[in-house]
Amino acid sequence: MDGTTPQVPTPAVMAALAAYQPGRSLPQALYTSPEAFAADMAKIHRKHWLFAGYGFEIPNPGDWFVYTVAGAEIIFARGRDMKVRGFHNVCRHRGSRICLEGHGHSSVLACPYHKWSYGLDGALLLDTAKEFGVPKSELGLKQVAVADAGGLLFFSIAENPPDFSEAIETIGRKMKPHALHRVKIAHQAEYRVKANWKVVFENNRECYHCPTNHAEYNLTAYDVERDRAVMDPSLLPAIEAIVAKANERFAKLGYDTGDASSNMTGKNWRCHRTPLKEGFVTQSLDGKPVSRLMGDVKEWDSGTLRCTVFPNFWQHTNCDYACAARLTPISANETLVRGYWLVDKDAVEGKDYELPRLLEMWDATNSQDWVICENQQAGISSPAYEPGPYSTLRERNVAHFVDWYLGEMRG
Numbered sequence: 435m436d437g438t439t440p441q442v443p444t445p446a447v448m449a450a451l452a453a454y455q456p457g458r459s460l461p462q463a464l465y466t467s468p469e470a471f472a473a474d475m476a477k478i479h480r481k482h483w484l485f486a487g488y489g490f491e492i493p494n495p496g497d498w499f500v501y502t503v504a505g506a507e508i509i510f511a512r513g514r515d516m517k518v519r520g521f522h523n524v525c526r527h528r529g530s531r532i533c534l535e536g537h538g539h540s541s542v543l544a545c546p547y548h549k550w551s552y553g554l555d556g557a558l559l560l561d562t563a564k565e566f567g568v569p570k571s572e573l574g575l576k577q578v579a580v581a582d583a584g585g586l587l588f589f590s591i592a593e594n595p596p597d598f599s600e601a602i603e604t605i606g607r608k609m610k611p612h613a614l615h616r617v618k619i620a621h622q623a624e625y626r627v628k629a630n631w632k633v634v635f636e637n638n639r640e641c642y643h644c645p646t647n648h649a650e651y652n653l654t655a656y657d658v659e660r661d662r663a664v665m666d667p668s669l670l671p672a673i674e675a676i677v678a679k680a681n682e683r684f685a686k687l688g689y690d691t692g693d694a695s696s697n698m699t700g701k702n703w704r705c706h707r708t709p710l711k712e713g714f715v716t717q718s719l720d721g722k723p724v725s726r727l728m729g730d731v732k733e734w735d736s737g738t739l740r741c742t743v744f745p746n747f748w749q750h751t752n753c754d755y756a757c758a759a760r761l762t763p764i765s766a767n768e769t770l771v772r773g774y775w776l777v778d779k780d781a782v783e784g785k786d787y788e789l790p791r792l793l794e795m796w797d798a799t800n801s802q803d804w805v806i807c808e809n810q811q812a813g814i815s816s817p818a819y820e821p822g823p824y825s826t827l828r829e830r831n832v833a834h835f836v837d838w839y840l841g842e843m844r845g
């Protein structure tokens with residue numbers, strides 16, 4: 435197995451996949467067993483497009499960062515032609531890691547062992563033909579597919595990555611006003627969540643839990659009202675009127691319009707703009723700005739551009755800041771979540787934004803979600819767990835995620 439070849443799930447995992455009862459949560463083994471975790475990595479994470487980070491993190495030729503996921507370490511480096519490429523962090527001599535830090539800058543990628551050096555395009559610079567009997571053209575770094583969607587860097591380590599072109603085009607177009615090449619990371623948080631990556635993603639896919647868990651988030655978003663309207667269609671016209679009014683503004687400002695739903699527009703991704711609560715210009719507790727306007731956004735209140743990509747990314751992009759999450763599965767019952775808070779690159783801490791205020795809404799919401807996820811993982815791990823039924827109204831998006839997952843695992 436070379437790290438990119440899908441591994442057939444073991445018979446035990448196949449049995450768990452076969453035991454799935456439609457409309458219910460997954461069988462226990464799929465959330466808890468190391469074998470199922472290995473199958474997830476082979477069938478999902480080593481195949482699909484994953485979020486790595488942002489282009490602005492490596493603005494200059496020679497800048498690079500490393501992302502480790504599903505057993506693969508990938509170097510993302512900006513070349514002299516300004517293109518970002520991804521390479522396995524594996525020397526073609528005897529396999530050493532090349533980049534030893536999480537990020538850095540260098541004119542070449544030099545292996546620390548015997549100093550074989552590679553250009554920023556991955557080509558080996560040493561002439562190996564005579565001494566090693568292999569031409570250097572055969573010993574370039576192994577490359578992975580990288581795509582830039584409006585400043586978001588996605589990659590796939592599959593030999594034949596699935597078609598992701600519609601997602602790249604749509605996300606790139608909708609993200610454009612936020613000019614993610616002219617922003618910076620104001621804060622980054624690493625959350626170690628003692629829960630399976632699917633538990634974490636499923637939690638993101640419904641707001642049934644919001645009324646009782648997210649006092650802060652509920653102040654800014656229509657999700658709870660939307661769910662109420664799903665339960666009681668007589669409330670729908672009020673939501674639709676809010677969306678129509680917001681869309682009129684968005685259209686005037688030249689943004690793509692959207693809706694209040696959290697449905698996926700593609701099979702495993704979505705990117706659409708939703709209105710904020712009336713009187714709110716951003717996702718803050720009082721509705722007032724938390725930083726200066728970001729990118730090319732010229733007016734307060736651009737709603738929230740929600741971008742979700744299975745299996746490892748979501749981002750809420752407002753007029754003055756964006757908050758994102760990158761999920762890295764660590765084991766069957768642990769996920770590393772990196773939270774990003776982005777602001778305009780010229781925003782100055784203490785003048786344009788205060789960190790506690792910038793972080794308060796999403797850090798509270800994230801932390802509440804991780805507690806929920808850890809409690810769920812603990813319960814799922816009990817011998818008493820059996821898959822429970824999803825709401826046909828308020829957990830449809832969880833069912834969608836689970837259906838996508840099962841399709842990929844069985845396919």
Ligand code: FES
Pocket residue numbers: 525526527528529530545546547548549550
């Ligand atoms: S292993 Fe990299 S130069 Fe020898």
Ligand SMILES: [Fe+2]
Pocket residue numbers: 637638643644648799803
């Ligand atoms: Fe939540």
